[in-house]
Amino acid sequence: MRLCYRCGASGHLSPRCPERFPATPVALIDSGAAVNLVDRGLVEELGIPIFPCVPALRITAIDSQPIGEGYLKHQTELLDFQVGLFHYERLAFYVTSSPANPLILGFPWLRRHDPHISWRSGELVRWSITCQRGCLRDPVARPCRTSQVQRPLEAAGGHPPSQYMDFRMVFSEERAARLPHHQVWDCHGGVYGVVTGIRPSTSPAAAGFFFVGKKDGGLRPCIDYRGLNAVTIRYPYPLPLVPAALEQLRGARVFTKLDLRSAYNLVRIREGDEWKTAFHTTHGHYEYCVMPFGLTNAPAVFQALINEVFRDLLGRSVIAYIDDILVYSASMEEHVIQVREVLARLQQHHLYVKLEKCEFHRSQVTFLGYVISHQGVEMDTVKVQAVTEWPEPSTVRELQRFLGFANFYRRFIRNYSSVAGPLTSLLRGKPKKLSWTDQARTAFLQLKDRFTTAPILRHPDPELPFVVEVDASCSGIGAVLSQRHGEPGKLHPCAFHSRKLTAAERNYDVGNRELLAIKAALEEWRHWLEGARHPFQVLTDHRNLEYLRGAKRLNPRQARWALFFTRFVFTVTYRPGSKNGKADALQTVRVGQ
Template structure:
């Protein structure tokens, strides 16, 4: 603590203070073994007006990397300390130590608005490069290019821009001109995006939780990578159900133990997610069960074309959605999947295909009568150009697997039957789902 105080005073980051209030001071360990100073600003944060500047959505920004072959990762040194506190507000950052009271002249870690403020700063620095050559998430910067020659020029431009704005990188944490790089918890390469092997190892070696807090910690860690796990919500359902009602004690059952092991196994077998290519048509596979729904966004690559996943999506059904009949649950799965991936599917260059194991949905465009909920969904569908094709549940293995059997229909020899080439809309049968009693189980 003495070394930090002396260094911060010499650098002009802090100064002695006589404030009316002060926060506690402590250190936390960093990944590289060093110590990061932290101040307990919970009281100050509780009365702070939030700065409404959005942080980038990491999965969304990683989709920009299609076609990139070379990467450079930069990490800024003491990034927050590069921003000055507004004059007159320094006393609000006061903290106390055994050696006296001090206040920050620069932005410290722990302030609720610090991430948003710095993100606004870094976006201003790279405004014309974001989405083209650069991804910037607070103090982590990724430069990406399609060729080495182009990459060298882009890295020089980024470093010159940082120098111009008096921002400095931490050389020991930077990686230059790599074909594979770990960035924001993901391993990025020309093939696509995959999970960090160190984090996968941590999950595979995770001991069975003994308390509610330990289970919450495991699920929070696993949830970060849920987009890589097929039917994540269904696999994790026995574990999340243990947290329902805010229990005081963990009831670790045999079902929970099996789900815990299955979820760990899913991490070790998760696929590489390909970068979506707008020049290729998409395929959306959906399925629904009595407790959840799931979907896979895929594209064909190579010659002959082989289907590769771009993203997985799953969630549990709400209390109201559990009461939907099978047809409406399948229709809900389509609506939910198209909504979450609409930034790729809406305005796609090619009509995309939706695969479902519920045959009646093929005739959705011929529906003459829709209930209000189906009508709302049908209105959303008119924004998209796609066809619905039937594929038996036995061949629809990538999406959610439920505890119910598919409706008994005769499968097409090719594995699915096309519903037509036109856009799906609210014109077809009486309803999107079957009437009760009209299908056998």
Template sequence: MEKYIGDSLAAGLIRPSSSLVGADFFFVTKTDQSLRPCIDYQGLNDITIKNKYPLPLTDPAFEPLQKAKVFTKLDLRNAYHLVRIREGDEWKTAFNTPLGHFEYLVMLFGLTNAPAVFQAMVNDVLRDMLNKFLFVYLDDILIFSQSQEEHVQHVRQVLQRLLENKLYVKAEKCEFHVTSVSFLGFIIERGQVKADPAKIQAVADWPRPTTCKQLQRFLGFANFYHRFIRNYSKVAAPLTKLTSVKAPFAWSPEAETAFLALKELFNSAPVLRHPDPSLQFVVEVDASDTGIGAVLSQRSPKDQKLHPCAFLSRRLSPAERNYDIGNRELLAVVVALQEWRHWLEGAALPFIVWTDHKNLAYLRSAKRLNSRQARWALFLDRFVFTLTYRPGSRNAKPDALSRQADPEMPGTEPETILPASRVVAAENWRIEALVKQAQRSQPDPGNGPPNWLFVPDSTRSQVLQWAHSSKISCHPGYQRTLDFLRRKFWWPSKARDTRVFVAACSVCAHGKSSHQPPAGLLHPLPVPSRPWSHIALDFVTGLPTSEGNDTILTIDRFSKSVHFVPLPKLPSSLETAKLLVTHVFRLHGIPQDLVSDRGPQFASQVWQAFCQALGASVSLSSGYHPQSNGQTEQANQQLEAALRCVAARHPVSWCTFLPSIEHAHNSLTCAATGMSPFMAAYGFQPPLFPSQEGRWRSRQYRTTCAAAGGFGLRLVQPCYGQRLETNTWRTATDSLPWFTLLVRRLGCLPETCLLRESRESWPHDLLDLLKWTESSILWR
């Protein structure tokens, strides 16, 4: 320590400190038997804002190594000391030693943001070389090339760049021009990556853990190499269970068997090949009741055998376990392609997917898909592959990966020591001990009822699970679950959390009958027969002040035309009526129907009397249900999006952009009508180049004045008006067949609708639905 302090003072790395804080100082032994100073900065790190600069991922980084033959590994000397601590912040790094109180002038190990800061610095220095022939992970640098001549130039470029930036390497830890190199715990050779034998030997010699902490340390080390172990999750499952805080640590025969099997698997771990983009990929997938598994392979041109490139294995979530076998198998395909998308999407050759579920072979030719399958099919369309059936007897690799340890399998439950009459007491003790253990990190605030146990955030879901779903409660309703919790437990949001938990319980949803009234059926608003006969109104508020204005929105439900009128404030009912007369009625005539929300302007007697005097009906949407006035809400979103785009640099001047946005909206094609609102309302499109309109005008429209006047008359022509009404009605009724089938078959409705219709006028079974749909709705 005395030598380190003296050398650091002489080198200008530290200085005596008068800081009011101080951390503990100690040494740890490095791999070369030298000592590395370490300081316990846990208190400082806890209050430090974290730097989110990402460290590089090893899996994507190893992809460019597929054709590399020559490697050089460099290690930067005293890397962190090359970064200066900001002047004025040195006192935060103060540390205590028997020789005195000191503080650092340079960055050191132990600071939470040190890795991110150093990675960002090295990336900036070597950015133009990264992923071309260079990979950098903190102070470890790997240079790779396809030939010796090329490698000499690459090494020279890297060393020259480091020298220019005063970054120096430690010669005794460097390896130059080798064909096999140990890097980040892996052995990298030509076209291969495998586990480091030194690390594997460490696993083989690992003594049996005697505490939960020792077991967690072993599993953390072993999990680093799980990509090399087929069915790793299944083998390690008995050991993983022992790390749970719900049960005491007790080494069992199953754990001993898993511990020895895991060590043996590491000794015989297979070699993973680097994926070669020029070769065809093979994806083998399978799904079981508890998990999914997949293997990515390529066939070697030399021996024509499949060699593994990567393994995938994960458990199914509770919701995914409810899928039928077909959906689980399809989920395995989707998850595998998502995991290896960077290799499979845009592959040089169409890849093959092997599955033991024969129905998946007809996925792309299926006529009917549910919403989940349709979403997955849309994702699969991005890939070029062949889905091939393979019997389960020949699909053993992914099948083994998918067979994760099932927590409900017989033989995995601990033996019952207490008699059955005392099981309830044992359950209570376990949840109580779990809550008390969590209170160490989040103690009782002391403002709760006396004699009640405060439940920290980390254990509330487990307490709710125990109170609602355990054998002593058997899924009661909300009130009885809450009363049960009130016997012992307390936390501020207990009532709200209990209501949400009980409402989301899938077991209750399947096993209990519903007492809710029957849901209504979806019924779209009627399609108008002419422009501006049915209009919708809404206000857009909350915008930054622009000449003191808010905005009123008016939309024609037939042509989808809009008017945006800037206003100094939210108008009253009388002011709204005057605005309609000024900006709508004088241009388009008096409408038949006015749709709006239940704002005070539209629910007042003044507004009702105004519409009654006009002879127009009033349609108010359901409270807190903007979907009822969907066209206006969509126009709101388009207006706000346009304002964000065109007025981003000058938000206070949005008012000046409203005419341009209105013109753009009215002149662009609308998907619902198949034409622009301008065309639907006036029968012609606004010219793009008015000065050249005479030269480009179509011959059929310049022959006679009658033909020119035909622009305004086209709307009333049967073929034109019918086409516009047909397009609008088709869009409005697109969702009716599946929505009605959902309500009829499942008896549920996703959300409350504005309008309801009696069930007697709707079809009563699937056959009647199809017949009624073909005759009453334009079916697509």
């Protein structure tokens, strides 16, 4: 067994000993350098771990001529770095060949710390206010080494696929537990060893602090930021619409799901605003240096960040919803390339992935509550089971919970609004007591049955013609968007839509309700139907459009609808009530041409 002669421990040699004495090389401060650099010889001498840069960075001199090989291909991990007696930080360097200047601190370092330099004496005179608040420490304080800080253990077992081992830093739980690399505070404090990225506070603010359990048995810190959120100006950045995002998956056959670790904590709070996040515990008063969970703008801020990271990949090979990322491809060869690109960008932006929640190279994956495959989108069987085993509600609150859960999957249920109508009517007027009826019980059982028989929704294919089936009743309207995939004559649903009629709409006659159903369907799927490659077909059982086109006078509402219909090219196939279902009774009216 090999032992380290420096500390006597096993498992490493002296060049990589975490207790090795700090090296004190001379650093060149170069305002013309775009990055911080370290000489390869110094890296080898000190045994500093390095990893590849993906992609490599091009390096040129002031005359645009390449330096050395012309590219920076490796960089170090974050290192404990001390300048002078009291200035400490954690800093990463790109590896180059520069024996004359083993360390070069470039413009990013100067911009971060803004030091005051005497050009006459060539010495650093004093540090900026930013450093006085964070980087400078008491003279008796010693730099905190990584080995002296208790880190979360790496995920036991489980490794990323071999194709991505060069991005293993992205899956590091230890690195995710650190503060963002641009943070000037080397803060490793935590409350009960769970919360990182905080520091002691003297803020007048004080939110409540508590823990809730997680699925994996761990604890999730929660802070009551209702007071702060009430006075926060909303950041109106939109979150993706999940159904619209899933429509991008047409033709995809291979999927990889990534889950970012402590995503919000990877975003730095703007300097000077940390005091607003202060919270109190039985062990003291703290404030966040990074964005905590619970802030009203946190989802929008992180979505803006993740969209910027993957801007040119969104809609092509990536779906990103806050900290959930789905990579999709038509082939395995293409997929590996695209996953590597995603991991490279995560590594470049110091975003880390929770390996135990990732799924690689799957033909079917569960993402955002949906089961996704090349066939289409279907409901998560675990959630379907939860609905089918749901007990009969006995209070208003229990009924609200059931309808809220069921409403998430309403796009899979044909005529959902009509089926659930007797249940939603029980909540009209905000009653305090639930008046359960036989009609409500029948609707409850019918809705649960619809969940067990819900179809797989196919990914819409713009190369194939669409079929829109509409229906209207006295209480609601519904529609189905379908296509014929492979099997001739068989329609496969792509989406369902339904809603209840308003009080005014319930006064419409049958023909106008059918017209309203068509209008609602075209509005819902306008992004697929307007300008479609092929004229689409609308199936209904009323001569509503014939009435609309032949009427000598139209009321203002009908005139608006007629104008709206001219934006689409489609045919209406209707069935006379006495001959419903007979193929020879089908007649066609063409609209939009």
